[in-house]
Every structure is written in C-alpha cells, then in structure tokens.
Amino acid sequence: MYNVGIYGGSFNPLHLGHIRCIIEAANQCKELHIIISCGLNRNEIPPRIRYRWIYQVTKHIGNVKIHFLEDDAPDKIAYSKEYWHKDAQKVKDMIGQPIDVVFCGSDYDENSFWKRCYEESELYIIKRNGISSTEVRKNPYANWDSIPNVVREYFTKKVLLIGGESTGKSTLTINLANYYNTNYIDEAGREISMRSGTDMLMLPSDFTDILLTHKMNEIEAIKHSNKVLFIDTDCLITRFYIDFLDDAQNEKQKNKALADALSDLNHYDLVFYLEPDVEFVQDGDRSEVIAADRQKYGNQIKKLFDERGIKYISVGGSYHERFLRVTSEVDKLLGINRIE
Numbered sequence: 150m151y152n153v154g155i156y157g158g159s160f161n162p163l164h165l166g167h168i169r170c171i172i173e174a175a176n177q178c179k180e181l182h183i184i185i186s187c188g189l190n191r192n193e194i195p196p197r198i199r200y201r202w203i204y205q206v207t208k209h210i211g212n213v214k215i216h217f218l219e220d221d222a223p224d225k226i227a228y229s230k231e232y233w234h235k236d237a238q239k240v241k242d243m244i245g246q247p248i249d250v251v252f253c254g255s256d257y258d259e260n261s262f263w264k265r266c267y268e269e270s271e272l273y274i275i276k277r278n279g280i281s282s283t284e285v286r287k288n289p290y291a292n293w294d295s296i297p298n299v300v301r302e303y304f305t306k307k308v309l310l311i312g313g314e315s316t317g318k319s320t321l322t323i324n325l326a327n328y329y330n331t332n333y334i335d336e337a338g339r340e341i342s343m344r345s346g347t348d349m350l351m352l353p354s355d356f357t358d359i360l361l362t363h364k365m366n367e368i369e370a371i372k373h374s375n376k377v378l379f380i381d382t383d384c385l386i387t388r389f390y391i392d393f394l395d396d397a398q399n400e401k402q403k404n405k406a407l408a409d410a411l412s413d414l415n416h417y418d419l420v421f422y423l424e425p426d427v428e429f430v431q432d433g434d435r436s437e438v439i440a441a442d443r444q445k446y447g448n449q450i451k452k453l454f455d456e457r458g459i460k461y462i463s464v465g466g467s468y469h470e471r472f473l474r475v476t477s478e479v480d481k482l483l484g485i486n487r488i489e
Contacts, residue, residue, distance in 0.1 A: 150177065150178065150179065151177055151178035151179070151249040151250045152178065152179050152180065152246075152247075152249050153179070153180045153182070153244065153246055153247065153248050153249050153250075154177065154178035154180070154181050154182070154250040154251070154252055154273075155181070155183075155184055155240065155244070155248055155250075155252065155267075156170060156171060156174045156182075156183050156184070156251075156252040156253075157184030157185075157186060157218070157240070157263070158184075158185075158186060158254075158282075159185070159186045159187075159188070159193065159199075159282065160185055160199045160203060160282070161193045161194050161199065161282050161286070162194055162199070162282060162285055162286065162289075162296070162300050162304075163199065163202040163203060163297060163299075163300050164280045164285055164292075164296060164297065164300070165280060165295050165296070165297060166254060166277040166278060166279075166280035166281075166295070167254075168206055168297060169275065169277065169278075170252060170253075170254050170275045170277065171183065171203075171206070171207060171213070173252070173275050174252040174275065175207070175210050175212060175213055177250075177273070178212070178249070178250060179212060180212055180214065181210075181212055181214070181252075182213075182214050182215075182240075182244050183203055183207070183213060183215045183216070184216050184218050184240055184243075185199055185200060185203070185215065185216065185217050185218065186220070187199075187217050187218065187219045187220070188219075188220060188221075188222060188228070189219055189220065189221050190221055190222065190223050191222070191223065191224060191225075194303070196217055198303065200215055200217070201299075202297070202299050202300055203215050205299045206297060206299060216240070216243050216244075218236055218239060218243075220232055220236060233262050233266050236266075237262075237266030237267060247269075248267060248269075248270045249270060249271065250270055250271045250273050251263045251267045251270045251271070251272050251273065252273050252274075253272065253273070253274050253275065254274070254275055254277040255274055255276045255277045256277060256281075257274065259272065280292075280295045288484055289304040290376050290483045290484055290485070291484065293375075293376060301374070301376075302371050302372050302374075304376075305371050305376060305377060306376065306377045306378070306419070306479075306482055306483065307371070307377075307378050307416065307418055307419075308325070308377055308378070308379050308380065308417065308418060308419045308420075308421070308475075308479060308482075309380045309382075309383055309417040309419070309420045309421070310322050310379065310380065310381055310420075310421050310423060310475075311382060311383065311385075311386055311421070311422050311423070311450065311454070311461065312423035312424070312425065312447065312450065313425050313439055313443055313446055313447045313450060314439055315425075315427070315428075316423035316424070316425055316427060317423060317427060317468055318336075318381050318382065318423055319335070319336060319339075319381055320468070321423070321468070321471060321472060321475065322334075322335075322379045322380070322381040324472060325472075325475065325476070325479070326379050328476065329375065329376065329377055329379075329479070330375050331374050331375035331376060331377055331378065331379070332373060332374055332375075332378065332379075333370070333378065333379040333380065333381065334363065334366050334367050334370050334378065334379070334380040334381060335366075335381055336363075336381045336382040337358075337359050337363035337366060337382075338359040338363075338382070338387060338390070341355050341358050341359050341362065342355060342359070351394055353394065353400030353401070353404060354400075356387060356390075356391055356394065356404040357403075357404055357407065360384050360407050360408055360411060361407075363382070363384065363387070364384070364411055364414075367380060376483055377479060377482070377483060383412070383415060383417075384407075384408040384411040384412050384415065385408060385412055385450075385453045388404075388405055388408035388409070388412075388453060389446075389449060389450050389453060391404050391405055391408070412457060412459075417459075418482060419462070419478055419479065420454070420459060420460065420461035420462065421461065421462050421464050421475055421478075422450070422454075422461045422462065422463050422464065423464055423465075423471065424447065424463055424464065424465035425443035425444060425447045426465045426466070427467070427468065462474075462478060
C-alpha cells in the first residue's frame with residue numbers, strides 16, 4: 150500500500166479506460182490525487198464538466214482528491230519539455246507531501262512526462278484496453294460502449310418535433326425512440342390540460358405547470374438516453390396555445406415570459422416542423438378553430454421559431470415519408486451509415 154499517489158490526464162472526455170485506472174490506483178494508496186490537465190487554448194471540454202465526471206465516479210471511494218493543472222500550450226505537440234518540470238512542480242506544491250507513486254495507463258511509458266518529472270517516485274503502469282479519448286471525441290456514437298454513464302449526457306443529441314395538432318408528432322416521436330432504442334419526452338400538456346376534463350376550462354397555472362414539467366422531464370430523460378433524445382413539443386408551442394386561453398386573470402404575459410426564458414435556455418441539435426398536410430383527426434379535445442385553418446396557425450408557430458433564429462427542417466408528405474426524412478437526418482447527425 151502506497152501513501153500518496155497521483156494519476157493525471159486530460160480526461161477529454163473521461164472514458165472507461167480512465168475509470169479502470171482510477172479504481173486500480175485508488176485501491177493501492179492511502180491518498181490518490183487525480184490531476185486534470187486543462188489546456189486553456191486547446192478548445193477542450195470545459196474543466197468543470199470534467200471535474201464533475203470524475204467526482205461522480207469517485208465520491209464513494211473516500212481517498213480521492215481532484216486538482217486542475219492549467220497550461221497555455223496551443224496543442225498537445227506544443228506541450229513540450231519547457232512546460233514539463235514547471236507543471237510537475239505545480240503538482241508537487243498542490244499535494245504538499247512526497248509522491249510515492251505515479252500511476253499511468255499503458256498508453257504511457259518510461260519516456261513519458263510522468264516518469265521524467267517524478268523521477269523520485271515509482272512509476273506504476275496500469276494496462277488499458279486501447280480506449281482513446283481522441284477516438285471518442287472523433288465519433289462518440291461509434292464508441293458509445295466506452296463512455297461512462299455520467300459522460301453520455303454530454304454527447305447525447307436532442308431532437309425536437311414541433312407542429313400543430315394532428316400532424317403525427319406524438320406517434321412519430323415514439324416511433325423514433327423505438328427505432329433508435331432510446332427514450333423520448335411526451336407532450337406534458339396532454340395530461341395537464343385535462344385536469345378539468347376539458348382544455349376549454351384550463352387555468353393559467355396549468356400553463357405554468359406544463360412549461361416547468363416539460364423542462365424537468367427533459368432534464369431527467371437526457372441522463373438515461375441512448376445517443377439521442379426525442380422531444381415532442383417545446384415551450385414555444387406551449388406559448389402558442391397560451392393565446393387560446395380565456396384568461397380573466399390576465400396571467401398570459403407571465404406565462405409567455407416564462408416560455409421565452411425557457412426558450413433562451415434550450416438547445417436542440419435538430420428541429421423538425423411537421424407540416425399540416427395529413428388528414429386532421431379529431432380525437433375529442435383538439436381545437437376546431439385550428440382545424441378550420443391549419444396553415445394559418447402553422448405559420449404562427451413557424452414565426453415563433455423564426456423570430457428567435459431557431460432553424461428547423463420542414464417535413465411533409467405521408468407518415469411513411471415523414472419517418473424516412475427524419476431518420477435520414479438523425480442518421481447523419483449520429484454518423485450512422487445504414488446498409489439495407
């Protein structure tokens with residue numbers, strides 16, 4: 150058992166090879182200090198995100214401390230010997246006591262930074278299985294099985310489906326989630342709008358609940374998604390329906406402000422607008438006002454997104470044509486080349 154050990158890397162991103170090294174290193178010393186190498190000029194994943202990943206997978210262990218080591222080298226090649234000993238001294242000063250052992254993955258050897266800068270310490274090389282942060286960054290979806298659960302959320306894409314009533318959004322959202330073996334966010338307003346048995350008697354507070362519930366559902370769902378999360382409707386669609394409320398309490402503007410604030414926070418990797426060119430189906434609670442002029446109200450929805458600079462892909466045609474168009478775009482997003 151060693152007293153003090155260090156294990157360092159960029160963890161850009163953290164992968165299962167790193168976790169193997171962390172576990173083996175922590176098992177063999179009283180204190181393990183993990184050093185996150187942060188290139189201020191290298192366009193890396195933000196340091197605080199990497200810190201949180203490592204904290205989440207080590208907080209139960211009890212003998213792990215995490216540190217940042219910043220440098221201004223423009224790339225890894227430029228991070229040469231002129232940085233090495235200066236940064237090694239920074240690490241020694243952070244820890245404040247003798248370093249007994251330096252743990253490294255098997256992608257390093259005796260000639261690495263670690264051995265040359267900590268000659269007084271033992272070098273312990275932990276065998277890794279060839280997982281590379283570089284390869285994960287190039288194509289995280291092809292290397293999904295090498296990405297820890299706590300990291301997957303960072304790479305998960307969000308795909309939003311929008312449109313008016315009876316355009317096939319809900320069915321298509323579920324079909325897409327099943328096809329890509331992932332999960333989806335249902336339209337929160339479907340259940341909340343029927344608290345009085347009819348959406349004609351909704352309260353202003355119902356719209357507040359819809360907006361907040363939908364966002365919270367998204368926050369939770371993306372933690373457990375498989376590469377992509379499909380979302381049925383968003384806060385701007387809810388904002389559109391706010392105008393249909395007979396609002397004696399004059400609460401519309403408050404809910405619209407909330408919708409705008411949530412829209413500013415949201416980000417989607419793809420947005421699909423489903424055109425109202427399929428048959429309108431009345432399922433009992435759909436607006437006959439909207440049904441009478443679907444194109445007019447559809448254009449109002451588009452305007453909400455256009456005004457905020459949110460790009461979307463218009464999708465029309467039959468249900469089958471819609472499915473093929475959307476899956477084609479999602480495949481491109483995920484780098485999937487299908488051979489039928």
